[in-house]
Amino acid sequence: MNIGEIAKRAGVSRSTVSYALSGKRAVSEETRRKIQRVIDELGYRPNASARALANGRTSTIGLVFPPAGNHYTGMQLDFIGSVVEAAAAHDYDVLMSPSGVDSDRSFQRLLGERRVDGAILMEIRLEDDRVDHMVELDFPCVAIGRTAHPEEGWWVGLDHTRLAEACVHHLADLGHRTIAFVNRPEQLLRTGYESAHRGLEGFTKAAAERGLTVRTYCCGDDAASGQACLERILHDDPATTALVTLNEAALGGIYRGLARAGRHVPRDFSVTGVVAGRWAETVTPQLTAADVPAEEMGRRAVELLMERLDHPGAAPRHHLLVPPISLRSSTGPATGAVPADTPAGLSPRS
The missing domain is CATH 3.40.50.2300 (Response regulator)
Incomplete structure (x- = not known):
């Protein structure tokens, strides 16, 4: 099922269906209801690529989280779970990239192909080229951890x-x-x-x-x-x-x-x-x-990232926790x- 079939059944143009779904242009209430009835009857759900084209959002965030060794520790898995749960509360999916440096192809695909709206970085180093690269690109990201220059970015950290x-x-x-x-x-x-x-x-x-x-x-x-x-x-x-x-x-x-x-x-x-x-x-x-507090740190990181996405010009914010x-x-x-x-x-x- 696609937009063309919806347009045919609703008796409108493809562009009208697209505008009704994206909200980019005004559509009359009567037309919008007619399109929505067809969508409900067909059980149509736009795929991720279509949503991204329509509204500029993929509804997906990246979690850049390389294992510190040859496996994830229990605490690392706690952090992964906390980010996934917090993202789901905002109706976002999580795409995980186990990359450790900005030259990693997985990391570059995440950014270059714009698969995600923003990213959360973990296993932070004092001098971290991934953070530097994202700052240069002005790509929305939040770190769980602090670099040696904490004033430059958005992050949640433990003291x-x-x-x-x-x-x-x-x-x-x-x-x-x-x-x-x-x-x-x-x-x-x-x-x-x-x-x-x-x-x-x-x-x-x-x-x-x-x-x-x-x-x-x-x-x-x-x-x-x-x-x-x-x-x-x-x-x-x-x-x-x-x-x-x-x-x-x-x-x-x-x-x-x-x-x-x-x-x-x-x-x-x-x-x-x-x-x-x-x-x-x-x-x-x-x-x-x-x-x-892995759950709190994951939740705060996701909330900061949502804030960045909703307010691109906002000044950097951070949370330093001392339990x-x-x-x-x-x-x-x-x-x-x-x-x-x-x-x-x-x-x-x-």
């Missing part, structure tokens, strides 16, 4: 610096003096992965302020790497009594490594970090963590230490 600092201060308040930091894979740090760099910055800064003995580690995004990393931590300094992690995919392995080393959590060893709430609650004991640390069961006083009172920024959870 990994302040969150890592809060984790360190929480452990220091519990009397821990020797602490490790378990970051994302080395490749991500080397390529300027934003959250890995800012998290490391916050950890290092807070540890220096509290005069702590610390070591930092990169860790693969899987349980086996988490266990191996924990074994290295205890080998390098058996006096280590706590760690902060940004790596939720390695969390199960970290716990397994502690169990095999005979370190009880939290009696002998405390664990905290920046992890999505539902993943923090899958381990036993549940993780004291700054809960990553509190949810106190669960994975942190406790260092042996022989007297913990400080629970400070502001910590949120007790049962």
